[in-house]
Amino acid sequence: MWWIALRMLTGDRVKYLGLLFGIGFSTLLIAQQATLFVNLVGRAGNAVWAVPEADIWVMDAKAVAVDGTLPLPDTDLARVRGVPGVLWAVPHLREGGSVRTPEGKLERVSVIGVDDASLIGVPARFLEGSREALRAPGAIVVDEIGFRRIFPGKGARLGRELELNDRRAVVAGIVDVDPTFTSGVLFYTRYAQALEFVPGTRNRMSFILARAAPGEDPREVARRIEAATGLKARERTDWVGDNIDYVIAFTGIPFNFGITVALGFVVGVAIVGLTFSLFIRDNLRQFGALKAIGVTNGQIRVMVLVQSAWIALIGIAIGTGLAVVFIESFNNTDQFKGFFQPWQILAGTALVVALMVVATGMLAIRGVLRLDPAEVFR
Amino acid sequence: MTALGRRWILPLMALVGLALAFWVALRGEPDRTIGAARILPPVAPASLTEARVAGAGLVEPASELVELSPLVPGVVTEVRVVPGDRVVKGQLLLALDARDARARAGEARAALAYARQAITAARVERDAAARQLALLRRLSEPSAIAETQRIDREEALRAAAARLALAEADAGRAAAALESAETEIGRRELRAPMAGEILQVRTRPGQYVTAGPAPGGSSTPAITMGETRPLHVRIDIDETEIGRVALGAAAIVAPRGRATEQVEARFVRMEPLVVPKRQLTNQASERVDVRVLQLIYALPEDARGFAIGQQVDAFLPARGPASPPPAGAP
Numbered sequence: 178m179w180w181i182a183l184r185m186l187t188g189d190r191v192k193y194l195g196l197l198f199g200i201g202f203s204t205l206l207i208a209q210q211a212t213l214f215v216n217l218v219g220r221a222g223n224a225v226w227a228v229p230e231a232d233i234w235v236m237d238a239k240a241v242a243v244d245g246t247l248p249l250p251d252t253d254l255a256r257v258r259g260v261p262g263v264l265w266a267v268p269h270l271r272e273g274g275s276v277r278t279p280e281g282k283l284e285r286v287s288v289i290g291v292d293d294a295s296l297i298g299v300p301a302r303f304l305e306g307s308r309e310a311l312r313a314p315g316a317i318v319v320d321e322i323g324f325r326r327i328f329p330g331k332g333a334r335l336g337r338e339l340e341l342n343d344r345r346a347v348v349a350g351i352v353d354v355d356p357t358f359t360s361g362v363l364f365y366t367r368y369a370q371a372l373e374f375v376p377g378t379r380n381r382m383s384f385i386l387a388r389a390a391p392g393e394d395p396r397e398v399a400r401r402i403e404a405a406t407g408l409k410a411r412e413r414t415d416w417v418g419d420n421i422d423y424v425i426a427f428t429g430i431p432f433n434f435g436i437t438v439a440l441g442f443v444v445g446v447a448i449v450g451l452t453f454s455l456f457i458r459d460n461l462r463q464f465g466a467l468k469a470i471g472v473t474n475g476q477i478r479v480m481v482l483v484q485s486a487w488i489a490l491i492g493i494a495i496g497t498g499l500a501v502v503f504i505e506s507f508n509n510t511d512q513f514k515g516f517f518q519p520w521q522i523l524a525g526t527a528l529v530v531a532l533m534v535v536a537t538g539m540l541a542i543r544g545v546l547r548l549d550p551a552e553v554f555r
Numbered sequence: 556m557t558a559l560g561r562r563w564i565l566p567l568m569a570l571v572g573l574a575l576a577f578w579v580a581l582r583g584e585p586d587r588t589i590g591a592a593r594i595l596p597p598v599a600p601a602s603l604t605e606a607r608v609a610g611a612g613l614v615e616p617a618s619e620l621v622e623l624s625p626l627v628p629g630v631v632t633e634v635r636v637v638p639g640d641r642v643v644k645g646q647l648l649l650a651l652d653a654r655d656a657r658a659r660a661g662e663a664r665a666a667l668a669y670a671r672q673a674i675t676a677a678r679v680e681r682d683a684a685a686r687q688l689a690l691l692r693r694l695s696e697p698s699a700i701a702e703t704q705r706i707d708r709e710e711a712l713r714a715a716a717a718r719l720a721l722a723e724a725d726a727g728r729a730a731a732a733l734e735s736a737e738t739e740i741g742r743r744e745l746r747a748p749m750a751g752e753i754l755q756v757r758t759r760p761g762q763y764v765t766a767g768p769a770p771g772g773s774s775t776p777a778i779t780m781g782e783t784r785p786l787h788v789r790i791d792i793d794e795t796e797i798g799r800v801a802l803g804a805a806a807i808v809a810p811r812g813r814a815t816e817q818v819e820a821r822f823v824r825m826e827p828l829v830v831p832k833r834q835l836t837n838q839a840s841e842r843v844d845v846r847v848l849q850l851i852y853a854l855p856e857d858a859r860g861f862a863i864g865q866q867v868d869a870f871l872p873a874r875g876p877a878s879p880p881p882a883g884a885p
Binding site: 187197226229230232250251252253254255256257258259261262263264265266267292293294295296297301308355388390490491492494495496497498499500501502504505515517518519520523 | 562569579580587588590596598605606610611791792793796832868
């Protein structure tokens with residue numbers, strides 16, 4: 178019986194391919210757009226992920242995102258260090274600035290000041306140079322993409338110079354770091370140096386990075402910091418979540434992507450539904466003949482189920498295959514750097530598309546079930 | 556291609572796609588695990604995990620910094636010390652050009668010598684007058700001429716005595732002038748006001764130094780010294796934490812950059828005045844809204860690696876737990 182169902186399906190090559198194309202394409206569309214969306218919005222958390230040492234971020238009580246905070250006075254660092262359960266705390270400066278490139282263009286940069294002594298906050302993966310080189314006067318470490326934006330062209334990369342707030346800055350290293358949502362150029366430098374690179378007000382410390390003592394729950398320690406100091410303290414995954422929520426709430430991006438995902442879904446449903454119901458309508462005679470020779474409605478349902486499962490399986494497999502090929506081939510480019518394929522999206526897409534195929538199959542078959550076998554022979 | 560082969564093309568493609576999807580998806584998320592710090596920032600010692608106050612501060616001499624300037628402005632002729640020297644109280648540190656004062660002292664000395672000679676001369680005259688008067692008195696001839704002569708002699712003696720007194724006063728004046736000139740020379744020398752260590756010498760022979768702060772408000776004292784045995788640390792505590800500090804208890808202090816080399820520092824005193832926190836922003840017009848209490852602690856004699864003026868991180872014992880105890884805690 179199953180075999181007959183499959184032969185019936187593959188017998189009409191054009192419709193078969195049409196069905197597979199429809200399913201594959203809507204799978205690709207949904208999976209790929211959802212992945213791009215998740216990754217793009219997820220970039221809002223990259224600044225936090227880039228500091229694997231710290232599990233608590235402390236900031237002004239009104240801060241909402243990594244790029245929007247009020248600086249704190251220096252003594253708040255000591256206050257956070259005094260909270261029980263805090264293993265250590267270091268200052269962290271994040272401020273925007275502008276830099277004139279050697280070619281005369283203007284680039285937005287984020288100057289990130291890391292603790293002078295421990296250098297906590299510098300990304301781990303160095304492409305060139307080393308962490309220790311940051312201790313030199315005027316040393317900055319630039320992210321790979323940003324470096325190419327500021328110094329296009331070839332040549333030795335370490336030792337390039339530029340001017341920041343009338344101070345000389347020397348490239349002492351290049352790091353591999355996933356771009357942030359605003360994707361400005363990232364300049365990492367020591368905290369004391371950053372104070373000179375960015376003209377600013379009296380209070381300069383944007384964040385305090387802290388680590389919960391071993392055996393302490395970071396969320397609990399964060400609550401304690403909030404209670405003791407009146408500042409805002411967030412465990413790092415919560416803080417990533419806050420940043421993503423901020424981006425979702427204050428940009429049109431999620432809305433646009435949501436529309437695309439919905440469109441992919443609608444297109445998929447339309448193609449699959451139409452083709453599948455057409456296919457079943459075309460095979461009405463065959464189903465009628467089957468019923469005439471004594472095949473029950475239940476068996477016919479199983480046959481359609483087998484057919485939908487088959488096309489769903491192949492279509493989804495090809496669609497997800499294409500989606501991951503897309504992600505894999507583009508995640509080394511600057512625009513898609515650091516993008517990855519969450520398995521949840523693939524699983525969810527597969528589930529949704531499979532449900533859609535089965536549902537349209539079951540809808541299309543209603544006519545067959547009501548069919549009187551004698552009809553076919555008239 | 557056979558019909559059979561063609562039939563399996565799509566399922567094969569599907570298999571490949573599925574395998575790719577699994578391979579990519581299982582490689583999954585980028586590494587987002589918590590990592591350990593390579594260089595540890597200051598960590599509170601085990602004894603202070605529960606109740607503590609943290610602060611930052613500077614290493615300073617026990618006497619604080621003593622900034623020395625000469626009493627009068629002038630050109631430096633001689634610098635007797637180099638940074639790092641131990642000096643005793645009263646030791647000459649630097650000398651200014653004092654030729655004018657020396658010249659005045661020479662003058663005064665000459666005047667004194669002259670005055671002393673004048674005293675001798677006046678004394679000779681007075682003695683001569685006294686002897687002549689005594690001679691006349693012995694003759695006792697009551698004639699008018701003799702009486703006149705006697706009066707003359709008496710007057711001569713009184714005049715001689717007055718001249719002697721004048722000469723002595725002159726000598727006193729010259730001595731005072733000499734003393735004044737010598738004081739003037741002394742004021743052109745800078746001497747150590749206390750025993751201690753020379754920390755900084757900001758002037759060289761030939762340079763002009765001013766008395767007191769240099770014009771323009773930039774304070775560059777000629778010589779900075781201080782008592783460096785023992786060293787003190789001055790810890791800033793945020794004013795909101797003042798009530799929590801357990802005054803009198805020892806603090807755990809580590810130099811900036813070597814957070815693991817913690818030492819225990821003895822409590823010395825609390826500065827009674829709460830002062831504005833110095834924010835190193837390099838801005839001309841700074842407003843301040845953070846004030847700090849300064850606590851002084853003495854580093855142990857054997858503490859190594861603390862340089863004067865260096866920043867330190869400190870943990871101080873607190874009186875009680877950090878204000879409101881965490882929810883759910885016993």
